[in-house]
Amino acid sequence: xxxxxxxxxxxxxxxxxxxxxxxxxxxxxxxxxxxxxxxxxxxxxxxxxxxxxxxxxxxxxxxxxxxxxxxxxxxxxxxxxxxxxxxxxxxxxxxxxxxxxxxxxxxxxxxxxxxxxxxxxxx
Amino acid sequence: xxxxxxxxxxxxxxxxxxxxxxxxxxxxxxxxxxxxxxxxxxxxxxxxxxxxxxxxxxxxxxxxxxxxxxxxxxxxxxxxxxxxxxxxxxxxxxxxxxxxxxxxxxxxxxxxxxxxxxxxxxxxxxxxxxxxxxxxxxxxxxxxxxxxxxxx
Amino acid sequence: xxxxxxxxxxxxxxxxxxxxxxxxxxxxxxxxxxxxxxxxxxxxxxxxxxxxxxxxxxxxxxxxxxxxxxxxxxxxxxxxxxxxxxxxxxxxxxxxxxxxxxxxxxxxxxxxxxxxxxxxxxxxxxxxxxxxxxxxxxxxxxxxxxxxxxxxxxxxxxxxxxxxxxxxxxxxxxxxxxxxxxxxxxxxxxxxxxxxxxxxxxxxxxxxxxxxxxxxxxxxxxxxxxxxxxxxxxxxxxxxxxxxxxxxxxxxxxxxxxxxxxxxxxxxxxxxxxxxxxxxxxxxxxxxxxxxxxxxxxxxxxxxxxxxxxxxxxxxxxxxxxxxxxxxxxxxxxxxxxxxxxxxxxxxxxxxxxxxxxxxxxxxxxxxxxxxxxxxxxxxxxxxxxxxxxxxxxxxxxxxxxxxxxxxxxxxxxxxxxxxxxxxxxxxxxxxxxxxxxxxxxxxxxxxxxxxxxxxxxxxxxxxxxxxxxxxxxxxxxxxxxxxxxxxxxxxxxxxxxxxxxxxxxxxxxxxxxxxxxxxxxxxxxxxxxxxxxxxxxxxxxxxxxxxxxxxxxxxxxxxxxxxxxxxxxxxxxxxxxxxxxxxxxxxxxxxxxxxxxxxxxxxxxxxxxxxxxxxxxxxxxxxxxxxxxxxxxxxxxxxxxxxxxxxxxxxxxxxxxxxxxxxxxxxxxxxxxxxxxxxxxxxxxx
Numbered sequence: 022x023x024x025x026x027x028x029x030x031x032x033x034x035x036x037x038x039x040x041x042x043x044x045x046x047x048x049x050x051x052x053x054x055x056x057x058x059x060x061x062x063x064x065x066x067x068x069x070x071x072x073x074x075x076x077x078x079x080x081x082x083x084x085x086x087x088x089x090x091x092x093x094x095x096x097x098x099x100x101x102x103x104x105x106x107x108x109x110x111x112x113x114x115x116x117x118x119x120x121x122x123x124x125x126x127x128x129x130x131x132x133x134x135x136x137x138x139x140x141x142x143x144x
Numbered sequence: 145x146x147x148x149x150x151x152x153x154x155x156x157x158x159x160x161x162x163x164x165x166x167x168x169x170x171x172x173x174x175x176x177x178x179x180x181x182x183x184x185x186x187x188x189x190x191x192x193x194x195x196x197x198x199x200x201x202x203x204x205x206x207x208x209x210x211x212x213x214x215x216x217x218x219x220x221x222x223x224x225x226x227x228x229x230x231x232x233x234x235x236x237x238x239x240x241x242x243x244x245x246x247x248x249x250x251x252x253x254x255x256x257x258x259x260x261x262x263x264x265x266x267x268x269x270x271x272x273x274x275x276x277x278x279x280x281x282x283x284x285x286x287x288x289x290x291x292x293x294x295x296x
Numbered sequence: 297x298x299x300x301x302x303x304x305x306x307x308x309x310x311x312x313x314x315x316x317x318x319x320x321x322x323x324x325x326x327x328x329x330x331x332x333x334x335x336x337x338x339x340x341x342x343x344x345x346x347x348x349x350x351x352x353x354x355x356x357x358x359x360x361x362x363x364x365x366x367x368x369x370x371x372x373x374x375x376x377x378x379x380x381x382x383x384x385x386x387x388x389x390x391x392x393x394x395x396x397x398x399x400x401x402x403x404x405x406x407x408x409x410x411x412x413x414x415x416x417x418x419x420x421x422x423x424x425x426x427x428x429x430x431x432x433x434x435x436x437x438x439x440x441x442x443x444x445x446x447x448x449x450x451x452x453x454x455x456x457x458x459x460x461x462x463x464x465x466x467x468x469x470x471x472x473x474x475x476x477x478x479x480x481x482x483x484x485x486x487x488x489x490x491x492x493x494x495x496x497x498x499x500x501x502x503x504x505x506x507x508x509x510x511x512x513x514x515x516x517x518x519x520x521x522x523x524x525x526x527x528x529x530x531x532x533x534x535x536x537x538x539x540x541x542x543x544x545x546x547x548x549x550x551x552x553x554x555x556x557x558x559x560x561x562x563x564x565x566x567x568x569x570x571x572x573x574x575x576x577x578x579x580x581x582x583x584x585x586x587x588x589x590x591x592x593x594x595x596x597x598x599x600x601x602x603x604x605x606x607x608x609x610x611x612x613x614x615x616x617x618x619x620x621x622x623x624x625x626x627x628x629x630x631x632x633x634x635x636x637x638x639x640x641x642x643x644x645x646x647x648x649x650x651x652x653x654x655x656x657x658x659x660x661x662x663x664x665x666x667x668x669x670x671x672x673x674x675x676x677x678x679x680x681x682x683x684x685x686x687x688x689x690x691x692x693x694x695x696x697x698x699x700x701x702x703x704x705x706x707x708x709x710x711x712x713x714x715x716x717x718x719x720x721x722x723x724x725x726x727x728x729x730x731x732x733x734x735x736x737x738x739x740x741x742x743x744x745x746x747x748x749x750x751x752x753x754x755x756x757x758x759x760x761x762x763x764x765x766x767x768x769x770x771x772x773x774x775x776x777x778x779x780x781x782x783x784x785x786x787x788x789x790x791x792x793x794x795x796x797x798x799x800x801x802x803x804x805x806x807x808x809x810x811x812x813x814x815x816x817x818x819x820x821x822x823x824x825x826x827x828x829x830x831x832x833x834x835x836x837x838x839x840x841x842x843x844x845x846x847x848x849x850x851x852x853x854x855x856x857x858x859x860x861x862x863x864x865x866x867x868x869x870x871x872x873x874x875x876x877x878x879x880x881x882x883x884x885x886x887x888x889x890x891x892x893x894x895x896x897x898x899x900x901x902x903x904x905x906x907x908x909x910x911x912x913x914x915x916x917x918x919x920x921x922x923x924x925x926x927x928x929x930x931x932x933x934x935x936x937x938x939x940x941x942x943x944x945x946x947x948x949x950x951x952x953x954x955x956x957x958x959x960x961x962x963x964x965x966x967x968x969x970x971x972x973x974x975x976x977x978x979x980x981x982x983x
Contacts, residue, residue, distance in 0.1 A: 034321060034359065035320075036314060036317050036321050036355075036358070036359040036362070040314055043305075043310050043314070044305060044306065047305045048305070078354050080348065080351065092479070092480075098515075099481045099483070107354075107358065123480045123481045124538075128358055129302075129358065132305055141487075141536075143483055143486045180954075180955075183846055183955060184846065184892065184893055185958070186892040186944050186945065187942060187943050187944065195938075195956045196956060197956050200933075200950060288940075
């Protein structure tokens with residue numbers, strides 16, 4: 022039995038964190054949760070995930086800042102990062118990409134698409 | 145005791161009230177304890193003896209004999225309090241003594257005949273014949289005073 | 297409950313649980329939203345506040361989408377757009393706009409609360425606000441040509457003819473990743489694997505750009521691929537590459553549809569700078585760490601600690617009756633135990649204590665609504681938001697406060713014209729202040745309105761028979777008449793203060809909490825209501841008395857004094873009543889044993905000890921008891937929860953000896969007795 026892959030979820034909304042948690046655990050992933058960008062960096066230091074799913078709008082350190090900080094470390098070059106965006110802010114998706122995001126998932130997320138996206142980035 | 149348990153077998157616990165025997169569904173019974181003096185409640189019906197301390201909970205006690213219109217005796221250590229759930233609340237039923245645990249099936253329950261007084265009919269929802277005894281099955285929903293407006 | 301078809305892997309229970317979390321979070325977000333908007337209204341210029349406000353609405357919208365709460369989603373979306381423009385500095389904030397945003401916050405609150413219980417908000421109520429918000433958003437949109445900062449760079453397209461490589465139904469792809477593709481953890485291998493899922497394909501590697509090993513740089517891109525794919529669906533293929541479109545060159549040949557230039561979208565040149573501002577000023581101070589705890593667990597713990605206190609009392613009592621050789625030592629240990637227990641009790645109560653801020657916050661919305669309804673202009677000032685009180689009290693504060701504030705605005709504060717005419721500012725002020733005083737919490741609600749119109753109050757009191765025409769009450773006594781039952785100075789039953797919601801209702805609900813309420817007023821200047829409440833409804837200080845063999849507890853707040861009864865001072869009135877004259881005023885003398893229905897061997901005349909008690913209406917009585925046992929703190933056990941409401945009894949408690957003692961409801965007892973009186977008691981003669 023291979024060890025499950027770990028996903029780090031970064032979102033300031035508890036509702037969203039719970040949704041992601043349940044969907045991912047159901048699909049066999051281990052999940053580490055963070056509530057904002059700062060917390061995300063801390064959790065990243067604790068345990069290296071196989072992929073990161075992050076929101077954009079968060080207090081303390083938002084999605085852009087978080088992604089930039091993650092990419093700033095060359096060791097994270099091949100760590101896939103997916104951003105959660107809403108339909109109405111697709112331009113933010115572009116900015117996230119510029120900051121170093123690997124791909125995106127649209128909120129409210131479709132579990133199938135979420136798992137597809139993870140597969141597509143190798144997690 | 146029945147050897148085989150079927151789905152519609154209920155277990156009932158029976159007790160003596162004055163000279164008669166009554167029972168309740170064992171699922172409603174939380175515990176059985178000895179008698180302790182109750183603190184009276186003002187403006188309450190005569191069958192509500194008062195409240196006692198049940199490990200930190202305030203438990204109202206209903207004198208079942210009084211409630212059924214039977215001759216009552218002064219409560220003492222010889223009495224027993226059957227603590228039951230009624231509609232989400234715990235209530236103590238003051239009885240003379242606990243008798244037996246019975247397993248009954250639906251067909252052993254017979255409707256209370258019209259001959260009984262109106263009050264009694266309300267409380268006793270069925271009669272059970274076991275050996276030579278006649279045991280009344282108590283409908284707990286009607287034991288307490290109906291509503292606040294009736295309490296005073 | 298069936299599974300949500302959009303989230304098939306989540307059970308109905310899981311969805312229900314997340315839904316509960318969502319609504320909990322909504323309350324937090326709504327609170328942050330209001331706090332933030334109010335701060336902006338005060339003139340705060342911290343940009344972080346705007347971010348917080350935006351995120352609050354954004355978050356609510358996000359969650360609402362999961363649960364398909366359409367009305368909520370639509371409104372939140374519009375609200376979010378407006379806030380997004382504020383955040384992008386496209387929409388400047390001014391007083392009018394903030395007011396609109398505050399109203400939007402109120403509407404959002406209503407929509408959330410309605411959605412929570414599956415009800416709907418009347419669209420007609422929300423519609424004007426939607427228009428207002430839409431106008432705000434439209435104003436900005438007009439300035440924007442809609443293209444934002446996108447720039448198009450055309451990419452040359454080679455139109456290979458239909459004779460190109462591959463079957464006529466398949467596609468040929470030329471794929472060359474840029475270095476950035478790898479830097480974002482994208483991997484051509486994974487992309488190729490995805491392509492393979494679509495159908496059979498042939499892949500050819502193009503290594504022409506690969507340099508010698510010595511010149512190889514690890515973060516550069518040198519490889520390209522040509523893929524001959526059997527599937528002709530170009531859209532599906534593009535979807536595979538959607539994440540990497542900006543970081544590679546991709547040519548799709550052999551599409552049966554006319555080819556469109558693949559626009560490489562240049563990054564937006566100058567988006568307004570929104571660097572994440574590490575701000576020190578957070579809306580709510582957050583000292584130290586916090587954890588979330590299930591309220592049930594805290595309640596359970598408080599119950600257990602309360603029982604511990606009782607148990608420890610029992611222990612001390614039993615020990616006192618034991619013959620002991622080392623009594624001094626034992627007593628010392630018991631004293632320590634007592635101290636420890638009380639400390640635990642205090643700490644545990646502190647856990648459940650909450651600042652009154654939550655209740656006060658609700659009042660600011662109320663003020664806005666009442667302002668709108670009455671056309672008056674009122675500002676709300678709060679003090680002592682951080683004052684803490686047990687949860688049991690907080691929940692019951694809301695109603696009395698609401699009534700008092702409505703009353704203050706409806707009756708106290710004058711209209712703008714009236715105020716200006718007497719030299720006041722057009723805007724009235726309602727002030728609510730909370731503080732701890734003498735082991736209780738004191739809340740003052742004051743207004744700078746016209747004060748109590750004593751003439752009118754007196755007239756109505758006479759009209760309603762509350763006082764006789766020739767009575768001559770003092771100013772204070774007149775002020776307190778407004779608490780009389782059924783008293784209302786409005787001729788018309790207004791929407792706000794009508795339906796019997798007068799000060800008498802406020803007084804009863806305060807009394808039910810074990811509190812007192814009083815009023816002072818200066819004509820022309822305003823009125824101040826003072827509310828005094830116990831810090832918790834869980835414990836109470838009482839005077840333990842013995843009556844007819846039972847123990848009863850009289851709340852200390854009702855006790856004026858205890859005294860010996862002189863038979864000579866007792867006067868009979870009618871067949872069964874007695875009056876005692878205390879310092880010149882007649883007070884009914886009640887035999888508590890018979891009032892409570894306790895059988896007793898002592899006759900009334902045998903009793904000589906009485907308590908002089910007063911309820912919050914000022915009604916007094918002397919209660920005859922057998923013996924006064926002493927003052928004691930007792931843990932309150934609700935009789936209503938365990939049994940039902942019993943007149944004359946406020947609650948129950950369990951004494952040190954394990955027996956249940958009833959806690960007296962003095963007003964209830966006086967009411968019980970009044971029924972046997974032929975004439976109304978002397979209610980307003982408060983000495």
